[in-house]
Amino acid sequence: MTQTSTVPHQWIADLLFKGLGELFQTASVIFFAPIFLGWVNLCRSCLQSRRPAGILQPYRDLLKLLRKEVVLATGASPLFRITPYIVFGSMGLAAALVPAVTTDLPFGPAADAIALVGIFSLARIFMALSAMDIGTPFGDMGARREMMIAFLAEPATMMVLFTASLISRSTSLSTIAETLGGRHFTLYPSLVFATTSFFLIILAENSRLPIDNPSTHLELTMIHEAMLLEYSGRHLALMEWGSSIKLLLYFSILISFFLPWGISHESSFGGLLSGFAFLVLKLFILGTLLAILESTLAKLRLFRAPEFLAAAYLLAVIAFLSHFILEV
Template sequence: MALTGDFLMQGVQMFLVLAVAPALTGLVRKIKARLLLHKGPSILQPYRDLARLMRKDVLLAHNASWLFRVAPYVIFAAIWIAAALTPTFATGLMFNWTADLVAIVALLALARFALALAGMDIGTPFGGLGSSREMMVSALAEPAMLMIVFSTALLAGTTQLSQIAAHLASQPFVLRASMGLALIALIIVSLAENARIPVDNPSTHLELTMIHEAMVLEYSGRHLALIEAAAALKLVFYFSLITCLFFPYGIATPPMGLAAQFLGMGLWLVKMTLLAALLAVGEVSVSKMRLFRVAEFLGGALVLGLIAMVLLFVSGKM
């Protein structure tokens, strides 16, 4: 019985992130539009977009290889797993033991690898351009991400995401300088990884400096739907990561009742909404960076992560 219950909760989490993802993207767009005094499309618009794309035919270039057709599924699967394994409303779910932070970073890297290969597959110059830029960004973002992973792992004594969240949630709130540094670093990494301003502009594919959109330019139909859904899931994943590493308060920890889980779920949704609002405000208030400044921006994240780790390493109290 307990096993079924666990299984069920894991399933709930898995489909919850999938169901929430397009709405979150829509919410960010809506808030952004409102801040710019536009009316903006409905929050549900991404669902309609996805539904329409699923119905449309796939147009394949003549020289597209199997790689091009497989990549969307790989990307979507990898990111969905990562998002489903991150503790959102509860820790200690059935498959949480697999949610090692290093493994999750690897899952994201796998998705990125597939996307970069697919971008180059057709052979149009834009795709290759996007792929090479994506690799540049990720080569800088990944070490920073690992630094953040290591500093939280030093604090909690494990790299297992669920245990880190449970550990942090069980302790009284303390102001830690190292965690503050890691939080800023993680925010910078999230902006870069989600192709957000100031690194990339998610709302256009007409810019010469675009990264993510350049790679997916050749996709259509259900392939494009999968990639769009994966991008939305990635946003949910990063938001969940930020909340479970830095603001895990209210998350349900085992042994937990149904009430605690519903409370955790409600709080998680509130946190997601708050982060979406913050992201929208951030996006309208800064301008996009020159591509060559991105290296310095992400270098800053690496430096912050490094300092956080050093501080934790030499003095467990910070």
């Protein structure tokens, strides 16, 4: 197990050597995030007997948006204009922290599981505020609903991460992934609860069915899309790209905590390559699963959403408690 040094000058030296692995992981998460979305959409189209648009379609969409001019609503404040960059920046930071390809991340000690939840919260708060900035009813509606989902999803995420951190006696993301990946396969009841809970959270936090439908606009039930209604051009591209990174990151957390086999523990070339291959394989399987789930589920009524999330929160709390009762 490699331990990142925390003495400042040594850390900076470490950073230069290990920077390669870190850079590879961050870049691959940021740039391959749209492919994952493309794969999910492709599977969905196939399942719904539609002709798929191809796995690279999200890139084409992003490029198209980036090349367009920005149409700002009158009276938009500077907050509205900087939010896309802040959202994308915080997703970039999160991509540098979540062990997806390798656990040997020099930025790892800078933020642990609790701070990771904080980063997502930062992005969410800015997104909700920017939606309320113009003063349109749809924006306010989206912000309100997003915060409604967050107030249960966020503590549930926290409890899931706490459960994992109790087993590894650490809240550092890399240490959790290493401990959970290094042990022999035993079915921990707490991890079963936590995984179930976290899967529900992924659906809710990334505005997937049955909470929100990512492929509809202009519906009174929309949540995430309602917040982005006033955005256009490069701003919208950044927001969409940020959401796809978030989806990939949530799946990476699921993989590295609950299906951690195959992740690289050092920054060697071979290690990174095999870690990347394992990640891609697992993501393809999970993406297919997500598409199947989304094609078979109907959207919940909006007021059932808190119940869905309360179930996720309670499952997470049960996971946390069952660790003491059954495992220690």
